[in-house]
Amino acid sequence: MIRKVEQNETDLVMNIWLETNVKAHDFIERSYWEGNFELVKEMLPDSEVFVYEQNHIVQGFIGLMDQYIAGIFVKADGQSKGIGKALLNYVMESHSELSLHVYKKNIRAVEFYVREGFDVVKVQVDENTGEVELAMNWAK
Numbered sequence: 001m002i003r004k005v006e007q008n009e010t011d012l013v014m015n016i017w018l019e020t021n022v023k024a025h026d027f028i029e030r031s032y033w034e035g036n037f038e039l040v041k042e043m044l045p046d047s048e049v050f051v052y053e054q055n056h057i058v059q060g061f062i063g064l065m066d067q068y069i070a071g072i073f074v075k076a077d078g079q080s081k082g083i084g085k086a087l088l089n090y091v092m093e094s095h096s097e098l099s100l101h102v103y104k105k106n107i108r109a110v111e112f113y114v115r116e117g118f119d120v121v122k123v124q125v126d127e128n129t130g131e132v133e134l135a136m137n138w139a140k
Contacts, residue, residue, distance in 0.1 A: 002090045005049040005061060013049065013061050013073075014041050020073040027105050028129050043070075050090060052083045062087040069100040088116055097139045104132040113138075 005013060017040060021033045048064040052074070060074030060083045069091070074083045091098065100118070102109045103126070113136050114120075122135035 001053050002050050002087065003053065005044075005051050009051065009058060010041065010044060012058055013044070013051065016058070016060060016073050016075055017071070019076065023076060024106050024109065025103060027103075028131065032129060050087060052078075052087055054078075059083050060087060062091060064091060067095055067097050067099060069098055071100075084112065085116070092138070092140075097137065099135065099137045101126075101133045101135055103129075104134055110134060 014037065018033055018037060022030050025033070044063070046065070047070060049061055050064075051058045051061045053059065059078040060072070062072045063070035069088075072084045072087055074087075098118075100113065102113060104110065104123070116138070118136040118138045120134045121137050124133055124135065125131070126133045
């Protein structure tokens, strides 16, 4: 089931955020993600966050800021089981356009977004990490 995040689930989704970022971005120091933890936590109330819940356990979530996907995060043991696709499809139903940024070295994510119809519109360097990132867009 996909639903809006509840206020008491902030710590839960933030732990998924940290775990997923560290694993998916092993080319970036863990300290970068830990250093941004509180900032992202403060931004959560200003975002639309939808969780994927299975058997009363949150398996992952998607964060949106208007039409910008701040990220899709799925617990390690839930990856490659259609959860990320379900979350993405959920927001695609209510939007005519979406955009996001993804690190070029995060090959799994890049391939996922391309497979789901996103196009690379710009290649740039993330000032905070020095890593190449792709700006991607999708439209109905």
